[in-house]
Amino acid sequence: MSPAHLDVTFGIPSRSLPGRLFRAARIRALALTCIVGSLLMVPVAHASTLRCNGSAALCTRSLGDVAFATAHNAMASTADGFVPPNQGRTIAQQLRDGIRGFQIDVYPGSRRDGRVYTDLEGSLDTRAVDLPARYLTIATRLHRSLGAPPAGTPTDVYLCHTFCELGATKFVDVSHDLRAFLDRHPHDVLVAVIEDYVSPERIRDVLRAADLERELLPVPVDAPLPTLGDMIRDDHRLLVMLENGDGGSTMPNAFAGLVQETPFTFLQASALRGSPSCVPNRGGTTGPIFQFNHWVTPAGPRRATLVNSAVLRRRVAACRRDRGQGPTLVAVDFAERGDVIDVVRDVNRGAL
Numbered sequence: 604m605s606p607a608h609l610d611v612t613f614g615i616p617s618r619s620l621p622g623r624l625f626r627a628a629r630i631r632a633l634a635l636t637c638i639v640g641s642l643l644m645v646p647v648a649h650a651s652t653l654r655c656n657g658s659a660a661l662c663t664r665s666l667g668d669v670a671f672a673t674a675h676n677a678m679a680s681t682a683d684g685f686v687p688p689n690q691g692r693t694i695a696q697q698l699r700d701g702i703r704g705f706q707i708d709v710y711p712g713s714r715r716d717g718r719v720y721t722d723l724e725g726s727l728d729t730r731a732v733d734l735p736a737r738y739l740t741i742a743t744r745l746h747r748s749l750g751a752p753p754a755g756t757p758t759d760v761y762l763c764h765t766f767c768e769l770g771a772t773k774f775v776d777v778s779h780d781l782r783a784f785l786d787r788h789p790h791d792v793l794v795a796v797i798e799d800y801v802s803p804e805r806i807r808d809v810l811r812a813a814d815l816e817r818e819l820l821p822v823p824v825d826a827p828l829p830t831l832g833d834m835i836r837d838d839h840r841l842l843v844m845l846e847n848g849d850g851g852s853t854m855p856n857a858f859a860g861l862v863q864e865t866p867f868t869f870l871q872a873s874a875l876r877g878s879p880s881c882v883p884n885r886g887g888t889t890g891p892i893f894q895f896n897h898w899v900t901p902a903g904p905r906r907a908t909l910v911n912s913a914v915l916r917r918r919v920a921a922c923r924r925d926r927g928q929g930p931t932l933v934a935v936d937f938a939e940r941g942d943v944i945d946v947v948r949d950v951n952r953g954a955l
Contacts, residue, residue, distance in 0.1 A: 655831035662832035667891035670950040673704030673934040678762035685770030689902045695780040701944045704932045708798040711758040712767040719771035720749045742766035778813035794842045803850030819853035858886040864894035881922035895930035902936040911941020
């Protein structure tokens with residue numbers, strides 16, 4: 604068909620064609636016009652609407668006003684061979700399950716005879732926290748039987764709980780898992796609270812090796828925390844806080860004005876019921892991030908199943924009343940059991 608036989612508008616054929624051909628060509632051209640017009644009229648707002656951690660409503664909220672499903676001792680999983688475990692699944696699987704907050708411990712260690720020897724700097728007594736007596740005895744014997752490596756032996760940074768002899772994962776490997784997750788989920792924000800027994804510089808080196816350093820959120824001094832939307836737009840989607848050290852604005856000490864929390868030692872499920880479980884612990888009452896510690900020691904899957912559902916819901920409501928603030932890091936053992944994901948979703952929807 605020559606250009607002379609086309610109307611100027613949308614290329615509709617002119618009447619110079621025979622009637623039947625003209626009508627068929629005109630129908631096809633009008634159909635094409637309708638399709639193009641409908642595509643041009645489709646609103647594009649949905650393509651640009653930001654959903655932060657799965658919800659557009661969370662994008663305008665300050666980081667401290669968003670609840671994160673959090674795994675306590677996230678690295679200490681049955682899947683990774685930890686004894687005793689606090690979780691059933693690896694951190695990579697926890698991410699897939701919806702966990703967005705992680706309480707982890709980092710230690711220096713060196714591999715010897717198939718296990719990781721913990722560099723305890725000569726002290727065993729300080730490692731007794733959280734471990735039942737029989738595991739402490741086993742760990743101490745393993746530690747002594749492995750023996751210290753020769754002086755000058757380099758150490759790696761491991762995720763361990765109290766003793767690396769009872770379970771250890773290289774921190775850099777888990778950091779690569781976090782990097783891969785953030786790459787696949789560009790609208791998600793993660794939070795990590797690290798119980799640190801290595802220097803902040805060594806932690807930063809590991810994060811840099813996994814290309815995570817550029818994601819670290821610089822925490823503003825004497826200024827409100829950013830919103831989730833700001834974190835995502837600025838490509839600072841990982842908040843890392845330290846319990847012992849201080850790594851500056853991008854790895855601040857958690858309890859130096861940033862985090863407040865509940866107690867974390869509860870020996871039976873009944874201790875999680877009532878106001879005493881909500882009293883301030885580390886960090887006082889002024890931090891914008893509320894770490895809600897919710898587990899029974901020693902950890903066990905049955906105990907977690909018992910307290911991670913209705914007990915959790917009731918305690919969240921009770922502590923909100925007592926503390927005047929909703930939880931940020933809802934931290935549980937065996938996060939795959941119970942309803943922590945649904946509880947966090949309800950907190951963020953304002954339904955709890």
